[in-house]
Amino acid sequence: MNYYARRLLTLLLTVLFVLLLTFAAFRIIPGNPALVILGTEATDAQIALLEEKLGTDRPLAEQFADWLVAAFRLDFGESLRFSEPVTHLIAGRLPVTVSLAVMSLVLTIAVGIPLGIIASRARGKAADMLVTIGTQLGLAVPSFWMGIMLILAFGLTLKWFAVSTFTPWSENPWLAVKSLVLPSAALAVPQIAIVVRYLRTSMLEQLGLDYVRTARSKGLRESTVLYKHVLKNALLPVITIIGINFGELLAGSLVIEQVFTLPGIGSLLITAIGNRDYPLVQGLVVLIAFTVIAINFVVDLSYRWLDPKIRLQ
């Protein structure tokens, strides 16, 4: 339990640090935010009014303290552009991005792990070569381009999926899934490539170890040796890499949302930046940072569950 307490403490400190950084980033940038927002032709009265609204006329420490307390209550103030609570705006967009991320994660695991196993079993044979070439391509092609190609092929030519329309889950879950298939595929392709490569290497490494010979000498079927003995050990580095790449997945989804015009966090962030909507940008940055931290935490825990050696240290 000691470990979990320690881990939780670091998590908390990291979150605090992120909050500080986010806050500081927008205060340290030269120029008065009110002035930046209103433009050079604003009157002093207008500026003063906005400064008061933003709270930027008060001492920095006080601003930070207030903001921090509010942030822990999940209150990031009101958006300047939409005149709505930031939390509200984010909550409205979150389901799209979360479903996108989850779907591409599911795709990554569902496609990447079987392919990795196939590649390692067919080592040096045609199937292995094919998978290796495939992963090279998957890594080389940028996902936004992949997205455009998918739209061209499956959306416009084959017309299997509707393009540029998003159906909310509440309206029709089936159509919602359908509208997310192409973007999550575009996001998942490089991740799949990475998983396949890691798993292939890791499986081959494990297969050379002594315990595999022991397992065979016990009379186990090759499939039992592979799935019961080898796979669990081989998955360790793969899980780490999936976790580490989750941040990348989020970053990628910001771009992919633009390509597929999905109303998610990504498009909200870009609108917010375009409009210099500081409270909204801050809220979004904190949210994204926190998600990445939380995912890392979960990966860490699952890693310990998988590897008893670490669990008991």
Place this chain on the structure above:
Amino acid sequence: MREAAAIATEASLLDIRNLQIRLRRTRGAGLSVLDGVSLTVERGETIGIVGESGCGKSVLSLSILGLLPSAMRIGGGEIWYEGRHPLHTMTDRDIRAFRGKEIAMIFQDPMSSLNHGLTIGYQITETLRLHLGYSRKEARERAVWLLRKVGLPRPESLLREYPHQLSGGMRQRVMIAIAVSCNPGLLIADEPTTALDVTIQAQILDLMRQIREEDGTSILLISHDFGVIADMCDRVLVMYAGQIVESGTVDDLFERPLHPYTAGLLRSIPTPAKKNSPLYSIEGHVPALHERGAGCRFASRCAHATERCRTEQPELVAYRGGHAARCFLAEAEGGNRHAAV
């Protein structure tokens, strides 16, 4: 052909006849890993195979259960179990029924030989459920019994633990518990004590003796350490560069080693009397596959090598009492030496 070691009767538990192990891709015919190895193991008997690393003893042990590395294959000869099961011709599917059930193996390093990601309990019950069709509960009970049998404390909680939580000696006890779980007829132990320190070594050997007495299990013990072999075995085979160079009872070999290699191995056993002198070791190394010449494979390291030794290959010749050796020197002297006894 004078195959001395084979006192083959149909009922031998294990009967290996003239086994050849070849590399899959050999240029030319010379590259056999094992060359005409024959041996029998009778019920209840403990046979030792001794030799330096690289002499082919591990390859021999792996070939019995069809566990050769993919680069090697059986190129000739036969391996019979109980006189009626031809292990050498079996498909992987058929031979699986023998692995872990009729013939079980123990390996050198008990840490790397156990799966560090699975519990001790799982690794023991696995074979019980597979070969004996035990239910989860039956297998668990039997596992507790087995752990107790091999002298491990608090077996119930041990079942939930992982290999790295145990000491090396305890891990090897677990390996032995797994190996004897289905009451195999033959236990193949490949350097079972090499990775352990001396006191633990003795304990593990004691445990193997106990298993042999309780269950009547035959043991094929492989070691580079003549001391361990002498301690445990009835008969010994000395291997060098893929061949058997001498075989006989432990007493025969100790008192009258016929092959210079055996004599060298005996001289290198550490004993209390020799404690202060530097440990003797045979100079040079076991020739690699491509370094083997036409003559005696030991010629490059043998103090008695003659011109004939370098050009002609000696055969394994039987002398009195089933004592056999592959050496021209022994051929010239062996009969006399025996006659003198």
